[in-house]
Amino acid sequence: MTAVQPKPTSVGETFDSLSPATDEVVGTYPVHSAEDVRAAVDSARAAAEWWDGLGYAGRADRLRQWKGVITRRLPQLCQVVRDETGKPIADAQLESVLAIEHIAWAGKHARKILGKQRRSAGLLMSNQAATVEYRPLGVVGVIGPWNYPVFTPLGSIVYALAAGNAVVFKPSEYTPGVGKWLVDAFAEIVPEHPVLQLVTGFGETGAALVGAGVDKIAFTGSTATGKKIMAAAAQTLTPVVIEAGGKDPVLVDADADLDAAADATVWGAFSNSGQTCIGVERVYVHERVHDEFVAKVVEKSRDIRAGSDEDAQYGPVTMPSQLAVIRRHIADAIERGGRAVIGGVDSVGDRYAQPTVLVDVPEDSEAVREETFGPTVTIAKVRDMDEAVDKANATRYGLGSTVFSKSRGVELANRLRTGMTAINAPLSFAGIASLPFGGVGDSGFGRIHGPEGLREFARSKAVARQRFTAPLTLTSFDRKESTDALVAKLITIMHGKR
Incomplete structure (x- = not known):
């Protein structure tokens, strides 16, 4: 029996959060109305003034304490993540640990990045003292995803808080319990004012947040939904940062470490059931090492299995409707002449999708052009890395990418039209708090993480003082x-x- 999408148990009042592995109800949450959302934003306005008044040191201290609570209760948080997403505890811990690192970095570096800085006034204006600083926007609305319900939304929440803003957070309807856990933990450290608030519900609640008078919206999700949010936000000139989908490539050069490249491909494609916006979906391999590389990927994939038991490497597909997309992409690839060397259409069940590795797939197939968001990967042979770069860039997406090459890694990375590239290691940019995270094209715009992420949630204030x-x-x-x-x-x- 396939899990059903959560629905309100009483229209307009509550909805159930279900385990995707068992359909068990793991929590019941309010469906917040537009009036509820606006009230939250209004109360956040006063809270933002108080929070800004703490200054960088005061905010850093509260963020440090919040980080401590999350760290000490990590097993509890990981269990909530597992209950709502079905992912293994170890994967829940990995995303939480990365999020903790970001809390530490943002609190420590906010003053240096956003504080007052002197600027040269130039010769003609040499009688002026010029400074710039970054002031908080006020109230930031964050709409988070379900696939990484700790790491991804905190990439916006933490940096918005460090910059001095209050936040109203709407988690995915699939992971409201994770959102509540994080907000409740913060409230223990910041009990004075509602600096970080939670609103729960479906798309209507998210739409209400966009129109509730926030000063910026940070959204992570599909490109289609991101476009709708942009259109709605445009009515009030509310700025947005959009982190949307990806169709991320891996390039494997002739001199690459094939074992490392194959391991990165398997992990990047199948971990979290392939439900990773920066996960590996396409691989372009130099013809001299293509066959050997495919053999290594096949060998490493044989023991990878989806399930809910402790020995499974990844869990169920969280959103049931995605199973049909995964199945369709595999079928289209095979109908067009592709071959499944691991898995195939039958590998997609009613809860779990087992690994699928596809070769000889035409570049115009859905499996190559559209985001699959499942445990599948296509591997294509190319005559050289110039062809690999051309094919990797021939997409409307541009989020992450990976290059395996001993001699040309930096060169190839610089030629890829993506917001981020890892060289000789999988997805390493996501774990480095000082690096910005975001994409181009249909993968969105704006940046979270790093100095750019702090400035994303602040406005520059220029001051010229006559000396x-x-x-x-x-x-x-x-x-x-x-x-x-x-x-x-x-x-x-x-x-x-x-």
């Missing part, structure tokens, strides 16, 4: 013709050289 009266008064109707002539002469000397 002394300038010998040349330029901004006055009383200025003399001789002043204009002198300015023209000076600017010619400074900038008129051929």
Whole structure:
């Protein structure tokens, strides 16, 4: 029996969160109305002023304490993640540990990145002292996904909080319990004001958050939904940061470490049941090592299995409707002449999708062009890395990518049209808190993580302060013709050289 999508148990009141492995009800949560959401945003407005008033040191201390609570209760959090997503405890721990690292980094570096900085005023304005600092936006709305319900939303929440904003968080309807756990833990450390609030429900609740007067929306999810959010936010000129889907490639050069590349491909394609926006979906391999590489991937894939038992490497497909997409992409690839060297259409069940490795798949097939978001991967032979780059870039997506090459890694990475690239290791950019995370094209825009992530949730404030009266008064109707002539002469000397 296939799990059904959560629905309100009483229309307009509550809904159940279900285990995708068993259909067991693991929690019941409110369906917050537009009025509820607006009330949350209104209360967050006052909370934001108080939170900003703590200053960088005060906020860093609270974030440090929150990090400590999450760390000490890590097994409890991981169990909630497993209950709602079905993923193994070890995978839940991995995403939580990475999130903890981001909390630590954002709190520690916010002052340095966002605090007041001096700027050069230039020769003509040398009587001015120029500074810039980054002020919080106010209230940020975060709409999170279900596939990594700790790591991904905290990539926005933490950086927004460190920048001085209050946050209203709407988790996926598939993982409301994870969202509640995180917000409750924060409230223990920040009991004075509702700096981080939770609203739960379905798409209507998310839409209400977009229109509730927040100062920015951070969304992670599908490209189609991201476009709808942008259209709605445009009505009020509410800025957005969109982290959408991906069709991430791996390039394997002739001199690559094939064992490492095969291991990265298998893990990147199948971990979390392939439900990873930066997961491996396409591989382009130099013709000289293609057959050997495929053999290694096949060998490493044989013992990978989906299930709910402790020996399974990954869990069920969390969103039941995705099973049909995975099945369709595999079928289309095979009908077009592709071959499944591992798995195939029959590997997709009513809860779990076992690994599928496809070769000889045409580049215009759905399995190559569209995001599958399941435990499948296509492997294609290319004559050289120029062809690999061309094919890797021939997509409307541009999120993550990986290159395996001993001699040309940096060169190839720089040629890929993606927001992030890992060289000789899988998805390593996601674990480095100082690096920005985000994509181009249909993968979205804006950045979370790193200095760019802090600035994403702040507005720049420029200040020019006159230190002394300038010998040349330029901004006055009383200025003399001789002043204009002198300015023209000076600017010619400074900038008129051929």
